[in-house]
Amino acid sequence: MSKEVGFVKRQRIPVERVSRRPSLQQAQEILRPACYPERKHGYPILPKTEAMKVAVRALNEKFAFVPINVTFHNYINHVGVLQHKCDLWGNSVTGCNYGAKSTILINYLPDAKNHVAAVFTQVSV
Numbered sequence: 001m002s003k004e005v006g007f008v009k010r011q012r013i014p015v016e017r018v019s020r021r022p023s024l025q026q027a028q029e030i031l032r033p034a035c036y037p038e039r040k041h042g043y044p045i046l047p048k049t050e051a052m053k054v055a056v057r058a059l060n061e062k063f064a065f066v067p068i069n070v071t072f073h074n075y076i077n078h079v080g081v082l083q084h085k086c087d088l089w090g091n092s093v094t095g096c097n098y099g100a101k102s103t104i105l106i107n108y109l110p111d112a113k114n115h116v117a118a119v120f121t122q123v124s125v
Contacts, residue, residue: 030111031102032078033067041072043088068093069102077102079110 037043056063070092071083086092086100099106109119
């Protein structure tokens with residue numbers, strides 16, 4: 001059995017990662033993930049972020065915010081739905097109640113409706 005089984009030759013990238021790349025790109029286009037805008041638009045430095053920066057420095061690594069599916073400004077999104085900015089209640093990633101999180105309800109269903117999909121609820125199949 002070849003060492004290359006399960007990998008794209010030369011690039012050494014696992015095949016399953018390569019095959020998911022278009023789907024990931026599609027999800028990013030509709031969900032529009034963003035990094036926490038520390039010190040911008042009124043968003044403060046967070047104590048937990050400072051603690052992470054200290055820990056990362058101790059490991060001699062670089063700190064970076066990762067993109068999350070949360071909006072940090074009020075706007076009508078690309079599928080026509082008003083998204084509110086994150087108010088830092090602490091539940092944006094797990095289940096925001098204020099419309100700041102990009103979700104199936106906020107992004108995918110309106111996009112499907114914009115493309116003439118019929119959406120039915122409470123239907124037995």
